[in-house]
Amino acid sequence: MDFAFDARTEELRAQLLTFMDAYVYPAEAVAHEQRAGLASPWQTPPVVEDLKAEARRQGLWNLFLPDAEHGAGLTNLQYAPLAEITGRSPQLAPTATNCAAPDTGNMEVLAQFGNEAQRGQWLEPLLAGQIRSAFAMTEPEVASSDATNITTRIEREGDEYVITGRKWYISGAMHPDCKIFIVMGKTDPDGADIRRQQSMVLVPRDTPGVTVERAMQVFGYEDHYHGGHAEVVFDHARVPVANLIGEEGGGxxxxxxxxxxxxxxxxxxxxxxxxxxxxxxxxxxxxxxxxxxxxxxxxxxxxxxxxxxxxxxxxxxxxxxxxxxxxxxxxxxxxxxxxxxxxxxxxxxxxxxxxxxxxxxxxxxxxxxxxxxxxxxxxxxxxxxxxxxxxxxxxxxxxxxxxx
Missing domain, CATH: 1.20.140.10 (Butyryl-CoA Dehydrogenase, subunit A, domain 3)
Structure with missing residues (x-):
């Protein structure tokens, strides 16, 4: 068995460790001070944008995506020690390198299942770090540990889907740069196969009927760096059928x-x-x-x-x-x-x-x-x-x- 990292991983590890020492750790206290002076606690401290620009300049960007077309082209084994390094400063380093959840998972979904139009409209700005996103799956009224319990409805009316439901602990939804939700709900609630009842649709945050009601705390923390965790209501929010990700029943x-x-x-x-x-x-x-x-x-x-x-x-x-x-x-x-x-x-x-x-x-x-x-x-x-x-x-x- 070979326990050594390959040459590319070692090179990126050395580069990332230097980046952490030179930029990230010193920025922790600066970000805390800057946040206290922001008009909204959900705004990004300027030092975070500085970190993102430096990380991108150094090529320490989108390291998580194995797809070389959109990301760094690293395998999971190559990315693992790099993610470990960023985990030492989870409030800053993942965001600085555009490797923060929930955006990472959403980018993976769009890269793997999105069509060309969806990737152009949403994946490209996410890859560039220009916008943020949220993944709306968990619900307060059901045991969401069993995803088949989800009650949010996605009903087709003509050329539109109508989304109705309540979600909570939707990570990233409080961030002002959060522009898009990936919403999981049921298009076929009475279907014989309980794992084919759900679908996923793209819902822009500014869609009428979408209300971010409140920020949910975690042990008293609001997790500002990751854009918070929100309770979100979808009250007959309408999106084009073209916003379906993949196929109906594929959620x-x-x-x-x-x-x-x-x-x-x-x-x-x-x-x-x-x-x-x-x-x-x-x-x-x-x-x-x-x-x-x-x-x-x-x-x-x-x-x-x-x-x-x-x-x-x-x-x-x-x-x-x-x-x-x-x-x-x-x-x-x-x-x-x-x-x-x-x-x-x-x-x-x-x-x-x-x-x-x-x-x-x-x-x-x-x-x-x-x-x-x-x-x-x-x-x-x-x-x-x-x-x-x-x-x-x-x-x-x-x-x-x-x-x-």
Whole structure:
């Protein structure tokens, strides 16, 4: 087995690490200060636009897309260590490199399933970082962990679709540059095949009948850098039939195709978050003293750091194996591995961040360190893209099928 990164990956890693040190980490405090002076908290701090311009100038742009026509042409295995690096500053680095969710998944959907007109109107400006987007799937009135529960209606009337429903935790929808929603709803609610009842349509944000009602908080955070998470109402919003993505009844399959890469991207970045936490733990332990000696000399602290290092190395190998399998046998062939990393990575990183917070004392839950916000983000990923229990259920069924 070859555990080395190839030449292109090593080159991009070195370039991205330099970019993080020279531009991203120094911009964290600047962005926080600039945001306080903005007319709206959802506006982008000027330093973020500076980061985007520099990343694009350096070619550190759209690294996530394996499609060489639209993206960097990297495989999942090549992109994995790069996403890990950006995960060390999840508020800034993914956006700076145009690799932030939910835009990444939406771009993948448009690149894979969109027609030429849809790609020209929406994919191209997304690839250029000129607009943002949102993916409207989750609903407050049903258990959205089972996507077949979705109740939003997409009804055809002549040459238009009429969308009616309520969505929430729609990431990116509060951002003023969010111009387009990909909306999942039912075009055939009584269809015999429950996985062919759903479709996806493109709904411009300024469509009459579309109302962004409120921002949803996550552990008290509004997640401004990612454009927030909104509750959105579609009240008989009308769009042309040409806004259908793919075919009627294809929504469930498109959602699965979208969520596979999204899950591994989240796990890659989570490892970067864990690495940032370990670094902060070590610095804190070496610089703080209690009961006559440095925290680094306390056995319990040493155990926390050792356990964190072991866990991160295990997770990284599993994520890299999953990326390799997605490249070689496809998302369906790597289904077990994708579910395994989705289960293991968030819960493990939450534990590491929890210890890092504990080691920092009151500072750990403050705004002076990134740990509390990192914790909120990591804990949320135990729910996002399907809660852990759904993946455990599916994974267990696949294992049991061999014996039943």
């Amino acid at each position: 469930f399959a498109i959602a699965q195709a979208r969520l596979g890469p999204g899950r591994i991207h989240h796990c890659m970045r989570l490892i970067g978050m864990a690495e940032r936490a370990i670094e902060l733990m070590c610095r804190r332990a070496a610089s703080r003293f209690a009961f006559g000696k440095a925290l680094a000399q306390q056995g319990v602290v040493q155990n926390w750091i050792a356990d964190a290092r072991v866990a991160v190395e295990q997770l990284r190998l599993l994520v890299l194996k999953t990326a390799w399998m997605m490249d070689t046998v496809g998302n369906r062939g790597a289904h077990t591995e994708i579910q395994a990393i989705k289960i293991a990575t968030p819960r493990t990183v939450v534990g590491i961040l929890d210890r890092a917070i504990q080691l920092h004392g009151a500072g750990g839950v403050s705004q002076d360190f990134p740990l509390a916000e990192l914790y909120a983000g990591a804990r949320t990923l135990m729910l996002a893209d399907g809660p852990d229990e759904v993946h455990q259920r599916s994974l267990a069924r696949r294992e049991l099928k061999k014996y039943l």
